[in-house]
Amino acid sequence: MTALANSKTYANAQLDALRAAINARLTELAAGSDYAPRLNAAVAHSLLAPGKRFRPILCVLIAQEFGGSYDAALDAGCAAEMVHTASLILDDLPCMDDADLRRGLPTAHVKFDESTAILGAVALLNRAYGIIAKIEELHPQIKIDLTELLSRAVGSYGLIAGQIADLDNDNMQTDTAHVEQVNALKTGALFDYTILAASKICDLKHQQTESAAEFSRQIGLAFQLLDDLKDRVLSEAQAGKTIDRDIGKATLVALRGEDGAKTTLTQYMAAADRALLAMGVDETSPLRSAIAYQFKMPGGA
Amino acid sequence: MTALANSKTYANAQLDALRAAINARLTELAAGSDYAPRLNAAVAHSLLAPGKRFRPILCVLIAQEFGGSYDAALDAGCAAEMVHTASLILDDLPCMDDADLRRGLPTAHVKFDESTAILGAVALLNRAYGIIAKIEELHPQIKIDLTELLSRAVGSYGLIAGQIADLDNDNMQTDTAHVEQVNALKTGALFDYTILAASKICDLKHQQTESAAEFSRQIGLAFQLLDDLKDRVLSEAQAGKTIDRDIGKATLVALRGEDGAKTTLTQYMAAADRALLAMGVDETSPLRSAIAYQFKMPGGA
Numbered sequence: 001m002t003a004l005a006n007s008k009t010y011a012n013a014q015l016d017a018l019r020a021a022i023n024a025r026l027t028e029l030a031a032g033s034d035y036a037p038r039l040n041a042a043v044a045h046s047l048l049a050p051g052k053r054f055r056p057i058l059c060v061l062i063a064q065e066f067g068g069s070y071d072a073a074l075d076a077g078c079a080a081e082m083v084h085t086a087s088l089i090l091d092d093l094p095c096m097d098d099a100d101l102r103r104g105l106p107t108a109h110v111k112f113d114e115s116t117a118i119l120g121a122v123a124l125l126n127r128a129y130g131i132i133a134k135i136e137e138l139h140p141q142i143k144i145d146l147t148e149l150l151s152r153a154v155g156s157y158g159l160i161a162g163q164i165a166d167l168d169n170d171n172m173q174t175d176t177a178h179v180e181q182v183n184a185l186k187t188g189a190l191f192d193y194t195i196l197a198a199s200k201i202c203d204l205k206h207q208q209t210e211s212a213a214e215f216s217r218q219i220g221l222a223f224q225l226l227d228d229l230k231d232r233v234l235s236e237a238q239a240g241k242t243i244d245r246d247i248g249k250a251t252l253v254a255l256r257g258e259d260g261a262k263t264t265l266t267q268y269m270a271a272a273d274r275a276l277l278a279m280g281v282d283e284t285s286p287l288r289s290a291i292a293y294q295f296k297m298p299g300g301a
Numbered sequence: 302m303t304a305l306a307n308s309k310t311y312a313n314a315q316l317d318a319l320r321a322a323i324n325a326r327l328t329e330l331a332a333g334s335d336y337a338p339r340l341n342a343a344v345a346h347s348l349l350a351p352g353k354r355f356r357p358i359l360c361v362l363i364a365q366e367f368g369g370s371y372d373a374a375l376d377a378g379c380a381a382e383m384v385h386t387a388s389l390i391l392d393d394l395p396c397m398d399d400a401d402l403r404r405g406l407p408t409a410h411v412k413f414d415e416s417t418a419i420l421g422a423v424a425l426l427n428r429a430y431g432i433i434a435k436i437e438e439l440h441p442q443i444k445i446d447l448t449e450l451l452s453r454a455v456g457s458y459g460l461i462a463g464q465i466a467d468l469d470n471d472n473m474q475t476d477t478a479h480v481e482q483v484n485a486l487k488t489g490a491l492f493d494y495t496i497l498a499a500s501k502i503c504d505l506k507h508q509q510t511e512s513a514a515e516f517s518r519q520i521g522l523a524f525q526l527l528d529d530l531k532d533r534v535l536s537e538a539q540a541g542k543t544i545d546r547d548i549g550k551a552t553l554v555a556l557r558g559e560d561g562a563k564t565t566l567t568q569y570m571a572a573a574d575r576a577l578l579a580m581g582v583d584e585t586s587p588l589r590s591a592i593a594y595q596f597k598m599p600g601g602a
Contacts, residue, residue, distance in 0.1 A: 036462040038469075090423070095415035114396035115468055118419060122391070122426060123461050129430045130452030133445050140441035144434050147448060151431030160424050161337040167416055168339075 011289035015057065022056045023048065025078050029131060042112045042120040047085045049103035050240075054223070054294050055080040055190065059198045061287040062212075066280075068202035072137040076146060076201060079128040080194045083150065086124035087159050087190075089117050092242070096167065099242035107242075125154065138201065146197045153193035162186025166249070174250040180221060183252075187227075188220030195219075208279050215275035219291070222268035226295060228253045229261055269295060312590035316358065323357045324349065326379050330432060343413045343421040348386045350404035351541075355524070355595050356381040356491065360499045362588040363513075367581075369503035370438040377436065377447060377502060380429040381495045384451065387425040388460050388491075390418050393543070397468065400543035408543075426455065439502065447498045454494035463487025467550070475551040481522060484553075488528075489521030496520075509580050516576035520592070523569035527596060529554045530562055570596060 030040070030047050056077025063073030092099040092107040093114065100110050108117035132146045154160060162185030195216040199209045228251040230239055253261045273288070281287055331345050357378025364374030393400040393408040394415065401411050409418035433447045455461060463486030496517040500510045529552040531540055554562040574589070582588055 036457055036465040039457065039461060039465050086423075090419060093416070093419070095419070115394070116465070118391060118394070118396070119461050119464060122387075122423060123456055125423060125426065126452055126455045126461070129448055130456065133448040133452060140445050144441050144444055147430055147434040151427055151434065154427045155424055155431065156337055156340065160340060160420050160427070163420060164337040164340050164417070 011286060012293060014286060015290055015293060018057055018060060019053050022053045022060075022074065022078065022081070025074055026081060029075075029078055029082070029127065038112065038116055039119055039123060042108050042116045043123055045105070045111055046089050046102075046108045046120060047082065047124065049105050051081070051085075051103055052294060053081060055084060055194045057290055057294075058191075058219075058287075059194050059201075061285075061290055062195065062198035063201050065282070065285055065287055066198075066202035066204060066208075068198065069137040072135050072201050073198055075131050075135050076197045077194060079131045079146075079150065080190055080197075082124040082128045082131070083154060083159070083193075084190055086121040086128075087163070089121040089124075091163065093117065096163070097242070101236065102241045104240035142200050145200050146193075149193045149196050149200075153189040158185055158189030158192075162189065174255075176252065176255060179250055179252055179255065183221055183224040184217065187224040188217060191216045191220040191223070204279075211275050211278040211280075215272055215279060218268050218272035218275060222265055222272060222295065225252050225261060225265050225268065229258065229265065232258060265295075312587060313594060315587060316591055316594060319358055319361060320354050323354045323361075323375065323379065323382070326375055327382060330376075330379055330383070330428065339413065339417055340420055340424060343409050343417045344424055346406070346412055347390050347403075347409045347421060348383060348425065350406050352382070352386075352404055353595060354382060356385060356495045358591055358595075359492075359520075359588075360495050360502075362586075362591055363496065363499035364502055366583070366586055366588055367499075367503035367505060367509075369499065373436050373438040373502050374499055376432050377498045378495060380432045380447075380451065381491055381498075383425040383429045383432070384455060384460070384494075385491055387422040387429075388464070390422040390425075392464065394418065397464070398543070402537060402541065402543045405541035443501055446501050447494075450494045450497050450501075454490040459486055459490030459493075463490065475556075477553065477556060480551055480553055480556065484522055484525040485518065488525040489518060492517045492521040492524070505580075512576050512579040512581075516573055516580060519569050519573035519576060523566055523573060523596065526553050526562060526566050526569065530559065530566065533559060566596075 026047055027044075030044050056074065059077030059080065060070065060073045062068070063070060088102055089108045091097050092102055093109055099107055101107065105111070108120055112120075128150065129147060132143055132150065135143060135146075138146075152158060162182055165182045166186055192213065195212050196209070199212045204212060231251075232253050236242065252264055256264060269291075272291070276285075276288065276291075277283070327348055328345075331341070331348050357375065360378030360381065361371060361374045363369070364371060389403055390409045392398050393403055394410055400408055402408065406412070409421055413421075429451065430448060433444055433451065436444060436447075439447075453459060463483055466483045467487055493514070496513050497510070500513045505513060533554050537543065553565055557565060570592075573592070577586075577589065577592075578584070
C-alpha cells in the first residue's frame, strides 16, 4: 500500500468513526416519550436509515478545525440531520414526489401511513429546535443565533420556499441562474445553517465567516448537482431511493447534459476548496478528505 | 343599561381592541419573502381567517396583570397562534380528519392543494421559533426557555403525541382519565406553552408559576370540552368548521352525555378560576372577563 493510499484509508476510518458517533447520538436524540410509540417508530425508521450524515460531519469537522466544542457541534449537526430527514419525508409524500424508496428502505408513508409520516416530519423539525435550546456548552445568545439560522434555512428563504419552487418546476423554459437559485433554497439553505452554526460555535472572525458562507454556497450547489447526476446515472437499487422524479424538471443536468454538468461540478468543488483555504483550513485537514470522500462519484466520475 | 352590563360592554370592547392588535401583528409576522407567493397566500389564508385569538389574548393579559412586556407577550402569543393554526391545517388534511371547512372558510388543502397546505403548516411552526428568537425585550436565556416550552408543547409530550392518540381514538373502550390525558396533550400542551411563557416574561415566582400551570391544565381541559360540546350542539355554519368528525370517538360528551359534560365544564372553570386567584390575579381583572367571554356557550349554556 502506498503512503497516499494508506493516508486515505486512515482518513476514511476516521470518517467512519465520526459517522458512528453521529448515528449513536441521533439514536439517543430520537428516543421519545411513551405517549406515541408509532410516531417514535416512524421517526427512528427515517432518521436512523443508513445515511452519509454529511451535514453533521461538516459541522463537527469545522468545529474540530477551529477549536469549537465537539459536543455542541455534534448536536447542532444532528439538528441539521433531523431537519434534512424531515424534508425527505415530506418530499416523498404522495402529494409531492410520491416516492416509495429512500435510503434503501420504504419511505415513511409506505412503511407507516401518511398521517404518521407527516407528524413524524413535523416532530423532527420541532425536535431540532429543542435540541439547539438544550446545548449546554453554548451561551444562550449563541443558541438564539443558531435558532435564527435554522428558522431562516427552513422558512421562506430556504427549504420550504425551495420545495414550493421545485414542485412548480415543470417546464424547461428556464436558465442556469434560476436553477441555481432554486438549488440554493432547497439544498443550500440547510448547508448554510450547518456551516454558519459551526462558525458561531467556533466564534470565527467576520472575514472567516464570509469565507465560510462562500464555502457553503459552493458546496450546496455541488451537492445538489451531484444528486441530480446520480439521479441520471444510478439505478434505483444503487441510489437506494426512487429516482427519475426529476424527468421534465429543469436541472443543470437537463440544461447542460451529463458532461457539461460534470464540468460545472468540478468548478463548484474548486470554488468550495478555495473558500475553505481562505477560511484558514489546513491543506491536510480531515475536512478536505471528508469532502473528497463525499463527492466521489460512483463509477469513478 | 345597568352598571354591570356597562362594565361588560367596556370589557368586551377592550377585548376587541386587543384582538385587533393581535390580528395586525399576525399580519405583519405572516408577511414572507418573494420566493414563494403561493405559500405566503396559504399561510395568510389560514392564519388570518377569523379566530378568537384566545391564546395570544391569554398571554398578553397575563403579562399586563403582572407587569411583563406587552410587546414580548404579544409576539410569544402570536407564536402560539401560529402553531395552533399549523395544527388545524394538519388536522384537516385528507389523511387526518378530512375536513373542508375551518373558521368559516375552505380549509388550506381545499383552497390551495395538499402539498401547499402541509408546507404552510411547517412554515408556521418554523416561523414561530424564529419569532421567539427575535423578541427584543427578552434576555437570551428567557427566549431559550420559551423555545424549550414550545418544543415540549409541540412534540412527544404535546400536540403531535395528542394528534396521534386522537387518530387512534376510534373506540369507546376508554375512561375519563384517558380522555383527559389525550385532551391535555392535543389541546392543553399549547396552553401550557402560552401561559408558562407569559409567566417567564413576567418573571413570576415559583409558587405563582405552579398556580399558573394548574390554571393552564384546567383551562385547557375546559377549552377542549367546550369544543366537543360545540361539535355536538352547533350546526356546521354556526361552528364555521366541518363538524361531527368526533362521532365514534371517545370524548367526555360521549362518555357523560351533554348534561354531564356541562357539569364537568363548570367544574373545570371553577378550578381554573381558583388557580387564577391563587396566582394573585385581581377579582376585577380583564383576564377573568376575557375567560368568561371566551367560554360563553352559544345558546346560553
